[in-house]
Amino acid sequence: MxxxxxxxxxxxxxxxxxxxxxxxxxxxxxxxxxxxxxxxxxxxxxxxxxxxxxxxxxxxxxxxxxxxxxxxxxxxxxxxxxxxxxxxxxxxxxxxxxxxxxxxxxxxxxxxxxxxxxxxxxxxxxGMLTTGNANLLMTHGTALQKEVFAKNEFSGRWSGTMCLSEPQAGSSLSDVATRAVPDGADFANDQLGPRYRLKGNKMWISSGEHEINENIIHLVLAKIPDADGKLVPGTRGISLFIVPKKMVNTQGELTGVRNDVALAGLNHKLGWRGTTNTLLNFGEGKFPVDGQAGAVGYLVGQPGKGLACMFHMMNEARIGVGIAATMLGMAGYYAALDYAKNRPQGRPITGAGKDAAAPQTRIIEHADVKRMLLAQKSYCEGALALELYCARLVDEYHTAGGAEAEEARLLLEVLTPIAKSWPSEWCLEANSLAIQVHGGYGYTRDFPVEQYWRDNRLNMIHEGTHGIQGMDLLGRKVLMEEGRGLTLLSHRVMATVHRCSGIPALAAHAKALGKALQDVGTATQQAWSTGVPAEALANAVPYLQAFGHTVLAWIWLDVAACALDNDPKQEQLATQGHVGAAQFFFHYELPKIGAWLGVVQSRDLTCASFPEGAF
The missing domain is CATH 1.10.540 (Butyryl-Coa Dehydrogenase, subunit A; domain 1)
Structure with a gap:
């Protein structure tokens, strides 16, 4: 296919x-x-x-x-x-x-x-970040901010970034040290929004500097000092600001003045090498505006509510990262499949063993190569189905109205950590298997699969590491609103289980999925049975992995059922592909959740309690 x-x-x-x-x-x-x-x-x-x-x-x-x-x-x-x-x-x-x-x-x-x-x-x-930047402004910006900034980003005239991380803080946003102070006594009367001056450093800013577009619109997290001039500890004081690279007027025209935003250097990465990744200095005085140091920024939303605004963009970016990871895995899978179909090596094992005089067979005829290709197919096509399912939930949330929209919101809350993390781990594994299928050629630059692996390795870190996603899932998403999201997801999964229990080709898989869902529920309860977060979250990543595999098993079962609805006798190779990939996932992948859930359920503290000196 x-x-x-x-x-x-x-x-x-x-x-x-x-x-x-x-x-x-x-x-x-x-x-x-x-x-x-x-x-x-x-x-x-x-x-x-x-x-x-x-x-x-x-x-x-x-x-x-x-x-x-x-x-x-x-x-x-x-x-x-x-x-x-x-x-x-x-x-x-x-x-x-x-x-x-x-x-x-x-x-x-x-x-x-x-x-x-x-x-x-x-x-x-x-333009993932540009679109995400503009979408955030469409939700939280003023009418003029939408017209001046978002509209020019949507047209491609300007591009956008998100500026969160700092060299000393990384993913710990509560430690953000970039400051924003009112720009003069009349700061609140600027038509583009309350005007501030920002000073600080931001790191890991994708597309933070280039000349593809005529302007770059940075969305920057910074803290507004309190009455004593001190930064409020934690995330309460974080606000969000529009900081254009070049100053603009209310008609969206460039004024010819450069804002006080300077490129300090480029980060040279393992993969995604074609995308600039930057360290930006805000307000160092290299490009003073009106004779003053400090990057001019316009407040988005309310003071102190910047993190809530930025999560609108981050959640959208997490689905985008999931799609990127999925498609890198898919590109590697297609390359490995093509190579396996054309590379002769070895001979088939017959009743008498191997016949050295027989012609070589193509490697796709070897069972272990088929195993590696099936793993790639199940990871990548399953992940693509998951991402499109989440995208459909976005459509439901925005247009369905009533109970359907509310259900879509809840499901997105629970599934977003999986949509980001699962493809970034398992489609990376698909890229590793693509290299393996190529043998020694796989790690040379004569073939593209080594680049796909390098590009994809970044996605386990982009927009929140596995550790962050695991704590978000087990520490927040499955508990929020008294577990309504998890309950709703369970109902959706069980509806598929009941439907497929009556389909002979899928009945065993349906039973296995029902058991897996029950095991996830038990582990969730046991993890939180003592009410001690340090114990519950000690194995948040294994929980994330088990939860993700259960979700993907559900996706595959539903996809296979749809394929059989169209072609009950499996006469088409495409149907055989869907059903076979589902079978592979249930036989080779879903059983892995037992080990992951075991340490979650027992609140195993091996990792958490390991003494630093013993390393």
Whole structure:
């Protein structure tokens, strides 16, 4: 199956995306318009992205020093051309209102279309952060902030970033030290929002400096000092600010003044080498505005509520990271499958052993190579189904209304840590298996699979590590609102179990899934049975892994049931592929949850109590 046929099946047969056209927001669309979007994105990815994937990896971003002492980033022309083509396609604003230049596409279609770019070259990049930045402003910004900043980002004229981490803080946002102070006595009267001056340093800022667009809009977390000029400890004082690289007026025109934001240097990464990753200095005085040091920033939302605003973008980015991880795994799988079909090596084992005089067989005929390919297929196609399911929940949340929208919100709360973490771990494993299928060639640069692995290794850290996602899931998401989200997910899973119990090819899998769900529920209760967070969360990552595998087993069972609905006798190879991958997952993967849940349920403190000196 190609990526396109897989997407068509998941969108149209499994998720019935065309049913969304019955809602007012999507009423101008139909299957043909959705297909046209996929066609366009597939073509741009094939022509502008895929041929330059290795180039972007080898010709990393570099800096040159300008006459004024500032650093300028140089990127390959291919990156400029690719991102220009992406912007011209309208995908930056695909899900937005017509009034904002959008297409009012369902997010599920947008996510599927973006999969082509991630598969072709995640390193060149698209506009995930720009779209997320603008979407945040559409939710939390003022009318003028939407018109000036978000609209220009959606058009591709400007790009956007998110600036959270700092060198001394990393993921610990409570330790943010960037300061924001009111810009003069009249600071509250600026039409673009209350105007502040920011000073501090931000690190790991993707696309923080480049010349692809005429301006870069940074969304920056900073603390407003209290009345005594001190920063409030923890996250309570964190606010969010729009900090443009170049100053603009209320008509969205550049004023010709550079804001006090300076590139301090580039981070040179294992993967995603084509995307600039920067250390930015805010307010160091290199580009004083109105003769004053301090980067000019405009408050978004209410003072002290910046983290709540930023999580709107972070949650969206987590699904985006999940899709990127999925498609990197998929790219490796396709490369490994093609190699296995064409590489002759070894001979089949017959009743008398191997016949050295017989011709070599292709490696895809060896059982262990099929095992590795099936693992990749089950990880990557399962992860793609999960991401599209979550994207469909976003559509339900925004357009269904009533109880359906509320259910979608709850399910997204519980599933977002899985949507980010599961593909970033298991599609990375798929990339490792793709290297293994290639043998010694796999770790040479003659083949692309080593780059796919390097690119994907970053995704276990992007937008929150496994440790953060595990604590979020076990420490917050399964407990929130008295466990309503977990209960709702359990009902959805059990509905699939009951449905598949009557399908002979899936009945055993349904039984296994029911048992796994019960085991997850028991482990959740036992983890929190003492009420001591340090005990409950000591094994949050094993819990995350077991929970994720259970969710993916559910996804695969549901996908296989849909395939059998269309083709009960499994006469089509595509159906055999869906059912076979589901069988592989239930036989080889789901049994792993026993070990993970064991340490969760017993609140095993081996890791937590291990003395530092004993290392």
């Amino acid at each position: 190609t990526l396109r046929t897989t997407l068509d099946f998941l969108l149209n047969d499994w998720l019935d995306t065309t049913a969304l056209t019955g809602r007012e927001r999507f009423s101008d669309h139909n299957r043909e318009t959705f297909d046209a979007v996929l066609d366009t994105c597939e073509r741009i990815a094939r022509e502008k992205y895929a041929p330059f994937n290795r180039l972007a990896d080898v010709e990393e971003p570099r800096t040159v020093t300008e006459p004024d002492g500032s650093l300028r980033v140089v990127l390959p022309q291919a990156t400029h051309d690719a991102q220009k083509a992406y912007a011209e396609s309208g995908m930056l604003s695909a899900a937005q209102d017509y009034e904002m230049g959008g297409m009012q596409l369902p997010y599920s279609v947008e996510a599927a279309a973006n999969a082509f770019f991630a598969c072709a070259s995640v390193s060149i990049g698209t």
